Amino acid sequence: MENFQYILPEIFISVSIMIFLLVGVFKKNSATLIYNLSNISLIILLALIINLSSLDTIYLFNESYLIDNLSNYMKIILVGSGIFVMLTGSKYIQVINLNKIEYPILILSSILGMMIMISSNDLIVFYMGLELQSLALYVLASFNRDNLLSTESGLKYFVLSALSSGLLLYGCSLTYGFSESTNFDQILINSTEFNYGTTFGIVFILVGLAFKISAVPFHMWAPDVYQGSPTSVTLFFAILPKIAALSVFIKFLYTPFANMNDQWQTIIVFISIASMIFGAVAAIGQKNLKRLIAYSSISHMGYALAGLATVSNQGIQSSITYISIYLVMNLAFFSCLFMLKRNDKYYENIEDLSGLSKKHPILSFSLLIVLFSLAGIPPLAGFFAKFYVFLAVIEQSMYFLAIVGLLATVVAAFYYLRIIKIIYFDPEKDEYEKSHNLGLKITLAISTIFILAYFIYPSGITEIVSKITMI
Amino acid sequence: MNFPILSSLILLPSIGALFILFSKSSSGKYQSAKYVSLFISLANFLLSIYLWYIFDKNSVDFQFVENREWLSGFINYKVGIDGISILFVILTTFITPICIISVNATITNRLKDFLIAILIMETFMIGVFCSLDLVVFYLFFEAGLIPMFLIIGIWGGERRVYSAFKFFLYTLLGSVLMLVAIISIYWITGTTDVEKLYELGIKAEYQNLLWLAFFSSFAVKTPMWPVHTWLPDAHVEAPTVGSVLLAAILLKMAGYGFIRFSIGLFPIASENFTMLVYILSLIAIIYTSLVALMQEDMKKLIAYSSVAHMGFVTLGIFTMTQQGIEGSIFQMISHGLVSAALFLSVGVVYERHHTRLINKYGGLVSIMPRYAIVFMVFTLGALGLPGTTGFIGEFLILMGAFEKNILVAMIASLGVILGAAYMLWLFKRVVFGEINNQELKSMKDLKTFEIITLSALVIPIIFFGFYPEPLMNSIETSVENTLNMYNFDLINNLASKD
Numbered sequence: 001m002e003n004f005q006y007i008l009p010e011i012f013i014s015v016s017i018m019i020f021l022l023v024g025v026f027k028k029n030s031a032t033l034i035y036n037l038s039n040i041s042l043i044i045l046l047a048l049i050i051n052l053s054s055l056d057t058i059y060l061f062n063e064s065y066l067i068d069n070l071s072n073y074m075k076i077i078l079v080g081s082g083i084f085v086m087l088t089g090s091k092y093i094q095v096i097n098l099n100k101i102e103y104p105i106l107i108l109s110s111i112l113g114m115m116i117m118i119s120s121n122d123l124i125v126f127y128m129g130l131e132l133q134s135l136a137l138y139v140l141a142s143f144n145r146d147n148l149l150s151t152e153s154g155l156k157y158f159v160l161s162a163l164s165s166g167l168l169l170y171g172c173s174l175t176y177g178f179s180e181s182t183n184f185d186q187i188l189i190n191s192t193e194f195n196y197g198t199t200f201g202i203v204f205i206l207v208g209l210a211f212k213i214s215a216v217p218f219h220m221w222a223p224d225v226y227q228g229s230p231t232s233v234t235l236f237f238a239i240l241p242k243i244a245a246l247s248v249f250i251k252f253l254y255t256p257f258a259n260m261n262d263q264w265q266t267i268i269v270f271i272s273i274a275s276m277i278f279g280a281v282a283a284i285g286q287k288n289l290k291r292l293i294a295y296s297s298i299s300h301m302g303y304a305l306a307g308l309a310t311v312s313n314q315g316i317q318s319s320i321t322y323i324s325i326y327l328v329m330n331l332a333f334f335s336c337l338f339m340l341k342r343n344d345k346y347y348e349n350i351e352d353l354s355g356l357s358k359k360h361p362i363l364s365f366s367l368l369i370v371l372f373s374l375a376g377i378p379p380l381a382g383f384f385a386k387f388y389v390f391l392a393v394i395e396q397s398m399y400f401l402a403i404v405g406l407l408a409t410v411v412a413a414f415y416y417l418r419i420i421k422i423i424y425f426d427p428e429k430d431e432y433e434k435s436h437n438l439g440l441k442i443t444l445a446i447s448t449i450f451i452l453a454y455f456i457y458p459s460g461i462t463e464i465v466s467k468i469t470m471i
Numbered sequence: 472m473n474f475p476i477l478s479s480l481i482l483l484p485s486i487g488a489l490f491i492l493f494s495k496s497s498s499g500k501y502q503s504a505k506y507v508s509l510f511i512s513l514a515n516f517l518l519s520i521y522l523w524y525i526f527d528k529n530s531v532d533f534q535f536v537e538n539r540e541w542l543s544g545f546i547n548y549k550v551g552i553d554g555i556s557i558l559f560v561i562l563t564t565f566i567t568p569i570c571i572i573s574v575n576a577t578i579t580n581r582l583k584d585f586l587i588a589i590l591i592m593e594t595f596m597i598g599v600f601c602s603l604d605l606v607v608f609y610l611f612f613e614a615g616l617i618p619m620f621l622i623i624g625i626w627g628g629e630r631r632v633y634s635a636f637k638f639f640l641y642t643l644l645g646s647v648l649m650l651v652a653i654i655s656i657y658w659i660t661g662t663t664d665v666e667k668l669y670e671l672g673i674k675a676e677y678q679n680l681l682w683l684a685f686f687s688s689f690a691v692k693t694p695m696w697p698v699h700t701w702l703p704d705a706h707v708e709a710p711t712v713g714s715v716l717l718a719a720i721l722l723k724m725a726g727y728g729f730i731r732f733s734i735g736l737f738p739i740a741s742e743n744f745t746m747l748v749y750i751l752s753l754i755a756i757i758y759t760s761l762v763a764l765m766q767e768d769m770k771k772l773i774a775y776s777s778v779a780h781m782g783f784v785t786l787g788i789f790t791m792t793q794q795g796i797e798g799s800i801f802q803m804i805s806h807g808l809v810s811a812a813l814f815l816s817v818g819v820v821y822e823r824h825h826t827r828l829i830n831k832y833g834g835l836v837s838i839m840p841r842y843a844i845v846f847m848v849f850t851l852g853a854l855g856l857p858g859t860t861g862f863i864g865e866f867l868i869l870m871g872a873f874e875k876n877i878l879v880a881m882i883a884s885l886g887v888i889l890g891a892a893y894m895l896w897l898f899k900r901v902v903f904g905e906i907n908n909q910e911l912k913s914m915k916d917l918k919t920f921e922i923i924t925l926s927a928l929v930i931p932i933i934f935f936g937f938y939p940e941p942l943m944n945s946i947e948t949s950v951e952n953t954l955n956m957y958n959f960d961l962i963n964n965l966a967s968k969d
Contacts, residue, residue: 361584372617377643378610387606387650391545394654402654406647413643417620417636425624425632455610459543 003060006067009048009075010115016041017108024101031099038104039086042111046079063183064122069468071119073320074247078118081239081327082111084447087439088335089232095344098143098230106143107236110136114244121255123172123182126248130168130212133244134161140236141229153228160221161211168208175201175256187256199263205252206267212245215305216274219298226294231346234290235334238297239327246304246323250316253308254470261311268309273404275302280412289337289348292415293330296374299412300326306405307389310396317465318388324461325385325454332370332447338440339363341433350419355428364423366448373451375416376409381454388462477535477550480518480560481598484567484590487511491587501582505571508586512568512593519557519564526557528944531952533603533666542606546663550601554949555800558942559600559720559727562807565931566719567593569924570712573815578626578710585626585712588618592716599724605653605663605732612688612724613646619713619721627708634701634708641701645691652684656736668736669956675739675964682740685733692725695785696755699778706774707827711818714770718777718810723803726784730796734788735953738960741789748789749879755782756886763893769817769827772897773810776853779886780806786883787868791957795871796950801942802864805932809852809861812928816846819921820901823914829897834906839916843902845925850898852932854891859936 004011020034020041027033053072060067086107093099109132116129138161142154176182178197179190191198207218214222226234257264279299286292304326307319339360340347357364373382386409393402490511491504526534536551552560570589578585595618598611616639624635657663660671673681691698702722706714734741756779763775780802787799819842820835821827836843848859855861865887872880906912917925935942 377617378613383610383613387654390650391654391657394651395658399651399655402651403648406651407644410640410644410647414636414640417639420620421624421632421635424621425635458541463543 006052006055006058006060007065009045009052010112010119012048013041013045013108013112013115017105017112020101020105020108024105031101031103032094034101035086035090035093035099035104038108039083039090041108042079042083042086046076046083049075049079059121063185064125065119066121066184067119070247070250070320070470073464073468074118074243075115077324077327078114078240078243079111081243081331082107084331084443085232085236085239088331088338088443089235090439091437092232092338092346093230095341096144096230096346098232102139103143106136106140109133110140110236111240114240117244118247118251120248120251121184123176123184127169127172130248131165133241134165134212137161137237137241140233141225143233144230147228149228150230151228153225156228157221157225164208164211164218167204167211171201171204171206171208173201174198174204179256184251184255188258191256192259194260194263198257198260202257202260202264203267206264206271209245209249209252210271213242213249213301213305214294214298215271215301216278216298217271219275219278222298223291223294226297227288227291231290231334231337231348234293235330238293238330238334242297242301243323243327246301246319249305249308250319250470254316258471265309265311268305269398269401272302272305272309273401275299275305276405276408277302277411280408280415283412283415284418286415287350289350289353289419292350292419293333296412296415297326297330299408300374302408303386303389303405306401307392309401310392310398311471312392312396313469313471314395315389315392316470317462317468318392320465320468321388321461322385324465325381325451328447328450329370329373329382331443332366332451333374335440335444335447336363336367336370339432339436339444342430343433347432350422352429353419353423354426356423356432358428359431360434366444367423368420369448369452371416371420375413377413379455381451384454384458475537476518476522477552477601478537480515480522480564481550481594481601483515483518484511484593484597488587488590488594491583491590501586504583504586505574508571508590509568511590512564512571515593515597516561516564516568519561522552523557523561523945526552526554526945528554529948531948536603536666545657546604546606548607549603549664549666550598550607551603551666552601553952554945554947555730555953556600556727558800558804558945559723560597562723562804563593563596563600563720566715566807566811569811569815569927570715572920572924573715573818574712575920578712581625585622588622589712589716592618592622596716596720596724600727603665605656605665605668608665608728608732609646609650609653612728613643615721615724616642619717622713622716623705623709626710626713628710629708630704631708634704637701638705641691641698645688645698648684649688652681656681665731665735672960673736675967678737678740679743682733682737682744685728685737686744689725689728689733690751692728693722693781693785694725694778695751695782696758696778699755699759702778703771703774706777706814707768707770711814711821714774714814714818715811718773718814719807722777722781723807726781726788726799726803729785729788730800730953734791734957738957739964741791741957742961745789745791748785749876752782752786752789753879753882753886755779756786756883757889760886760889760893764889764896767829769821769829769897769901770814771827772829772893773813773817776890776893777806777810779890780810780853783865783868783883783886786879787864787871790868790871790875791954792871792874793950793954794867794874796954797943797946798864798867798869798871800946800950801860801939802868804942805852805860805864805935808928808932809849809859812845812849812925812932813853815921815924815928816842816849819917819925820914824911829900831908832901832911833904833908834911835902835914837906838911838914841917841922845917845929846902847898848929848932850894852936854894855887857936858933860932860939862936863939 113132120126144150283295373380533551541548766772852859
């Protein structure tokens with residue numbers, strides 16, 4: 001029983017989900033109440049996780065559950081960004097009539113699933129967490145059920161994700177079959193010798209994970225799902241599953257398959273390069289901002305994976321730093337998107353931004369900062385994210401990866417510049433509403449200032465992340 | 472010296488920009504914004520003059536060095552100046568207030584944003600010339616793209632979007648390879664601190680590739696033939712003040728980079744690639760001079776002349792002689808003043824007549840006599856007449872070139888003649904001749920603020936043309952030191968081969 005104090009956050013959030021469900025069933029019109037309660041419970045959850053984060057590595061439940069620096073940090077940014085996602089989306093779901101009790105509950109269950117994924121140290125526990133988060137995400141994607149695009153995106157995501165889960169499961173079973181264990185550490189011990197079975201297992205598992213992180217060539221679902229889902233869900237998609245999947249990526253590559261790095265390194269390098277190039281090139285022709293950010297996130301995941309391909313602690317840390325900065329940039333970008341509202345209608349095409357800077361100078365300035373940061377121009381935070389990754393990549397003398405990655409940033413810069421051009425250089429259109437709810441404004445202010453002022457004290461995140469060592 | 476004078480120089484304009492950002496303007500005329508920015512930039516100029524005054528010209532070391540922990544464990548924020556960089560800092564702080572005064576005439580919409588952009592730009596430009604760490608340098612070098620992109624794109628002419636994109640993407644493409652090189656240097660030597668790198672040196676086997684990576688960035692920024700094509704577009708479409716900043720200071724970043732990094736860090740590679748630079752420089756000098764001859768747009772003509780002048784600069788730097796490098800630095804300062812002045816002069820008539828086509832002008836001497844005089848001084852400065860700064864720079868560069876390679880020097884000398892040809896022809900067509908266009912007659916001569924800005928540029932061009940000693944004094948020791956290190960490294964390398 002003494003183990004339970006370490007898993008208190010997970011227990012707390014599970015109990016909250018059940019209570020909220022009961023409240024939602026028995027109390028009429030309680031959607032807003034539950035939404036706010038969920039947000040509060042996320043804040044308490046964050047406090048509970050931070051409370052545990054001072055502890056050393058702890059194995060729980062027959063070593064199938066692991067709490068260490070990596071899982072703590074990932075959970076903190078996961079739940080932290082979850083809070084902001086809830087804050088920014090609250091007005092949006094009211095306006096488009098999605099304020100139902102299921103919405104916050106699904107988000108909470110998906111976060112619970114991700115927390116389990118992040119902490120898992122066993123194939124079965126990992127798969128359990130993965131399915132919990134995926135099932136919640138299928139429903140969330142099609143949450144706007146009267147909308148054709150939303151239903152399509154839900155279905156598409158479900159079919160493709162189920163396929164990838166199948167592949168993943170097949171990989172897990174192969175790994176289990178050849179290494180005689182489901183425990184990550186045990187797999188590591190048992191897989192010292194090369195055999196094709198485990199290699200196949202690795203390939204299938206990586207395919208499944210690459211799907212979850214929307215890396216090329218398993219990215220096909222991302223643009224449609226991003227565009228079709230309600231914007232608040234898109235924001236959720238863009239950040240939280242990526243954090244969880246990246247941390248599982250790190251875990252798989254550097255715990256059970258650490259000895260096989262000559263097997264998986266090429267795969268990761270390929271996925272990374274393909275994502276960087278494809279994301280950059282495909283985004284050029286997009287007209288819808290949500291679709292564009294889908295391609296942009298594909299290429300950003302390419303950079304995050306480039307750090308993992310290095311097989312070094314420096315690389316892992318750079319990936320984690322990258323995803324931390326990436327999530328802040330996405331929060332800022334989507335906050336701006338939520339502000340493009342006129343007469344209870346949200347606008348999400350690039351043309352709708354035309355001439356925004358004349359009537360909305362502050363909003364445009366934030367977008368300017370965010371877009372230049374996404375493009376990786378110094379001295380904004382996005383540059384440092386890329387800088388850390390390339391620092392790690394070049395340390396391992398992987399010059400090809402570095403040069404391709406940096407050339408892809410030039411291509412990517414083009415489409416970010418195109419949005420800036422439309423905001424700043426093009427003729428103006430009608431004014432958007434200027435009053436926004438407090439949560440949205442705070443999120444935008446915090447994230448923009450973070451991006452803008454990151455260069456003043458860049459070692460903040462690095463110091464925290466440097467505690468995470470896998471090798 | 473505990474007061475962080477260089478950081479103050481770097482940060483002051485940004486603080487001013489913040490002030491302007493939060494200041495409320497009454498009646499939409501932005502008077503307060505104008506005065507705040509002018510005050511800030513003048514204060515910065517005085518501070519840099521004071522810096523020059525207390526600067527020890529006989530020391531070979533970097534002075535006013537500040538070294539703070541920044542990216543913990545990797546990179547320190549390190550700034551410092553020597554005799555070379557201080558001149559560029561002063562050039563920057565001198566040109567900025569002139570730009571801000573001239574803003575009056577050229578910018579009508581969103582003046583406040585424009586002033587903020589200029590001040591932020593000044594921060595980045597000073598930062599480039601002060602930084603003593605490669606990463607810090609890269610940060611400032613690249614960051615300048617953002618305000619310049621906006622200056623061209625928001626306040627530019629008809630094809631501003633195309634030009635802004637071209638400018639941004641060309642420069643970015645050149646620079647990303649430099650980033651790879653900088654990170655590689657970090658892993659090869661364990662530091663990106665320039666002073667330490669000078670001491671440690673970089674192994675000969677790495678130098679060629681690293682040099683090429685840096686070169687790709689500097690060549691675009693200089694700009695050297697054949698990657699110069701962004702410059703005419705950017706110049707033509709940018710507002711007058713944008714062109715002034717671009718020509719006077721942004722182009723000098725690359726020349727400065729060549730001296731500080733290419734020669735300083737990779738002497739062996741610099742020696743290997745000397746011929747490449749010579750050839751590219753000569754093509755730039757001859758070819759772009761010929762192109763300039765045929766231009767019908769005044770700004771485009773001056774833009775091409777900038778490419779030719781920068782060709783002289785790169786040629787001079789890679790002669791690796793005391794005269795050549797000193798001449799290049801002098802030429803850069805001179806070109807900074809002269810090209811700024813020429814763009815302002817074009818701005819003066821453009822603002823009155825709204826065209827930059829040369830054949831729409833003619834006979835301005837009888838309508839605008841004062842303008843004709845200052846324009847003449849700048850023209851002569853640009854073609855390098857003795858008694859102006861242009862002459863001293865070109866003369867020293869050619870002297871250096873003769874010492875190394877007579878053929879190169881002879882071809883380069885042709886460029887001087889061509890330079891005189893296109894500048895004098897421009898002057899003849901615009902200022903002399905009959906007044907063909909009756910609309911020209913209504914044009915007014917220079918206004919007070921134009922007299923202030925243009926004469927502020929006339930004075931140093933003539934003064935330093937006759938008496939270059941103060942500038943030469945400042946750079947002499949540092950250039951000598953750079954060359955000593957260079958030769959020392961070369962000899963060591965030869966010795967290690969034997």
